[in-house]
Amino acid sequence: MVRFLDKGACCGCGACVDACKQGAIRMEQDEEGFAYPRIDRTVCIGCGQCREVCPIRNDKERTHRERIYLGVQAREESLRFASSSGGMFSVLAQYIFKRQGVVYGAAYGDEMEVLHMQADNMEQLDMLRKTKYVQSRLDGTFHKIEEQLQRKRWVLFCGTPCQAHALRLYLKKEYSRLVTVDLVCYGVPSPGIWASYVKYLEQRHRGCLTDFSFRDKRNRDNGHGRSYRIDEVTYTGSLYEDIYCRIYFKNYILRPSCHSCGFCTVERSSDFTIGDFWGIERVRKDMDDGMGTSMVILHTKRAEEIWSGIKDQTRWFSCKKEEILQPRLIAPTQAAQRRKMLMNLYKTLPFSLFIKLAERTIG
Numbered sequence: 001m002v003r004f005l006d007k008g009a010c011c012g013c014g015a016c017v018d019a020c021k022q023g024a025i026r027m028e029q030d031e032e033g034f035a036y037p038r039i040d041r042t043v044c045i046g047c048g049q050c051r052e053v054c055p056i057r058n059d060k061e062r063t064h065r066e067r068i069y070l071g072v073q074a075r076e077e078s079l080r081f082a083s084s085s086g087g088m089f090s091v092l093a094q095y096i097f098k099r100q101g102v103v104y105g106a107a108y109g110d111e112m113e114v115l116h117m118q119a120d121n122m123e124q125l126d127m128l129r130k131t132k133y134v135q136s137r138l139d140g141t142f143h144k145i146e147e148q149l150q151r152k153r154w155v156l157f158c159g160t161p162c163q164a165h166a167l168r169l170y171l172k173k174e175y176s177r178l179v180t181v182d183l184v185c186y187g188v189p190s191p192g193i194w195a196s197y198v199k200y201l202e203q204r205h206r207g208c209l210t211d212f213s214f215r216d217k218r219n220r221d222n223g224h225g226r227s228y229r230i231d232e233v234t235y236t237g238s239l240y241e242d243i244y245c246r247i248y249f250k251n252y253i254l255r256p257s258c259h260s261c262g263f264c265t266v267e268r269s270s271d272f273t274i275g276d277f278w279g280i281e282r283v284r285k286d287m288d289d290g291m292g293t294s295m296v297i298l299h300t301k302r303a304e305e306i307w308s309g310i311k312d313q314t315r316w317f318s319c320k321k322e323e324i325l326q327p328r329l330i331a332p333t334q335a336a337q338r339r340k341m342l343m344n345l346y347k348t349l350p351f352s353l354f355i356k357l358a359e360r361t362i363g
Contacts, residue, residue, distance in 0.1 A: 007256040009056055010036050012135060012188075015166035016050035018142040025050060027137075031347045033192015034135070034255050055166040059262040067266060068298040068307075069324045071277050071284060073315045077291075084131040084215040084223055085276040086294030088314075092156055092181065092272070093125050095310050101154025101177070103128065104145060106136040112198045112209050113191065116141045116159065128158070133214050133248055135188035135255060138163065142170045149175045160185045161263035164270045179306065182268055184275030184295065184326065187258035187333045189248045196351040197244045203352075207231040214239065220290035222276075243355055250362045251336040252343070261332040266297060266321065271306070273297040275326070283323045287315070295324045 012035050017025045024043035027035040037050070051057055074080045074087030083090055093103045097120075105128030107117040114134040119125045136159070145167065148155050154177045157167055161182040168180065198209050207230040215223030216236065226239040239245050247253050266273070277295040281288040298304050327333075336342070342361060346354050 007034075007036070008260055009257065010054075011056055011160075011162040011166075011257045011261075012036065012255060013055060013163050013166040014138045015053040015055070015142055015170050018138075018140060019049040019053040019170055020044075021047075021049070029192055032253075032343050033190035033195070033346075035137070035191070053166060053169045055162045055169060056257060056262070058169055059162075059165065065299075067321070068304065069319050069321055070296040070298070070307075071280065071287065071317050071319055071324075072294040072296050073287060073292070075313055075315060080291055081217060082126065082129050083292065083294075084129070085274075085292040086314075087292070088272075088274050088294035088296055089158060089181065090122075090125065090129065091310050091313050092179065092306070093119070093128075094122065094313070095306060096154050096156040096179065097121055097125075099154040099177075101156065102148055103156040103158070104141055105129075105158040106132050108132070108211070111195075112212065113137070113195065115139060118144065131214050132212075133189055133245065134194040135191050136163075137191070142167055145178075146171060149178055152177065155179070156181065158274075159183070160188065161268055161270065161273075162257075162261070165263070165268075168269060176302075179272070179302065180270040181272045181274055182263075182270040184273065184328050185258075185261075185263070186249075186328055187251070187254035187261070189253045190255070193247075193253050193346060194244070196346075196354075200351055200355060201228065201230065205230040205233070205235070207233070214245065217291060222290055222292055243359055246362055247342070247358050251333055252339050252358070252362070254333060254335065256335075259332055259335045264328050264330060264332045266325075266329050268297075268299060271298075271300045271303040273299065275328075277324065278326050279323070283319060284317055287317075295326075297324070 022043050024040045025037050028038045072086050072088045079090040080087040103119045107127040109115050114132045114136045116138050156179045158181040164180045164182040210229050212228040216225035216227040224239050226242045227236040275295045277293040280293045
């Protein structure tokens with residue numbers, strides 16, 4: 001078995017696993033809690049399919065064209081309240097469901113792990129809504145999407161830009177009923193550390209964690225709250241006081257490849273890019289009601305056609321590129337200076353002690 005050693009050259013999308021017809025590749029978690037491919041050389045036939053679907057090896061594809069930049073809020077308030085920002089993802093999902101299609105996005109599994117799952121209707125879509133600050137596992141998702149497309153079903157895929165690009169590389173051809181949406185991504189934190197944090201909260205409250213909202217809107221503060229539910233009790237607080245969120249936003253637990261990400265630009269290969277419209281109070285103060293606004297970029301003709309069919313379901317405005325630009329559309333997140341030290345503590349200490357030392361380290 002051969003392990004992937006260049007940690008900065010793997011985003012962990014798992015496309016190589018789905019692409020290998022020999023079953024020679026599997027994803028294994030390293031000591032930092034990130035998954036990397038491991039190749040069984042006794043099974044590998046050297047076909048090169050794994051290299052062809054790698055979004056980092058093949059990240060130079062860009063569509064140099066005029067793009068459309070928008071600020072969007074779903075008119076249906078329930079959609080916006082249930083979303084991290086303005087509800088654009090839900091509006092797109094409605095478009096797909098009306099065509100008897102399916103939607104793929106990140107959801108919590110039975111043990112609060114984050115995986116990509118399929119939704120067939122608006123009721124099931126609820127599990128895919130809202131930001132999860134954890135890297136999701138795709139576990140055969142690309143293969144499932146290919147099967148749906150071959151059956152001529154509409155498919156909406158939403159994920160990080162590297163995941164969305166990997167899907168297009170995996171499919172190897174264009175499908176008229178595939179709609180890809182990528183997110184403005186800060187960088188993905190360690191699933192291993194998240195799993196340890198879940199257990200930490202369960203032990204602390206002596207119960208079972210059943211939900212975690214990284215962007216709670218109950219205070220109408222644009223999602224700066226955090227809430228989680230242990231059994232039947234809900235705990236609320238500031239997003240920036242939660243220790244997991246703090247070490248994430250202080251750049252201690254991001255995947256190594258995120259610090260050199262080639263997708264931190266407005267030039268992407270998806271149909272749509274969506275994210276929070278940070279700075280809405282400067283651009284359109286009248287729309288800053290604390291319930292979120294989606295920043296939307298239309299990259300393709302397909303996106304423009306879909307937008308023309310859904311825009312009446314939204315409140316929206318056109319804007320300039322300069323008005324939507326935010327750090328992760330310009331350059332990757334830089335690693336914290338003491339990232340290596342903190343990760344070494346995670347590898348060697350009980351998690352409860354790691355948390356205490358992390359709080360002292362980041363202040």
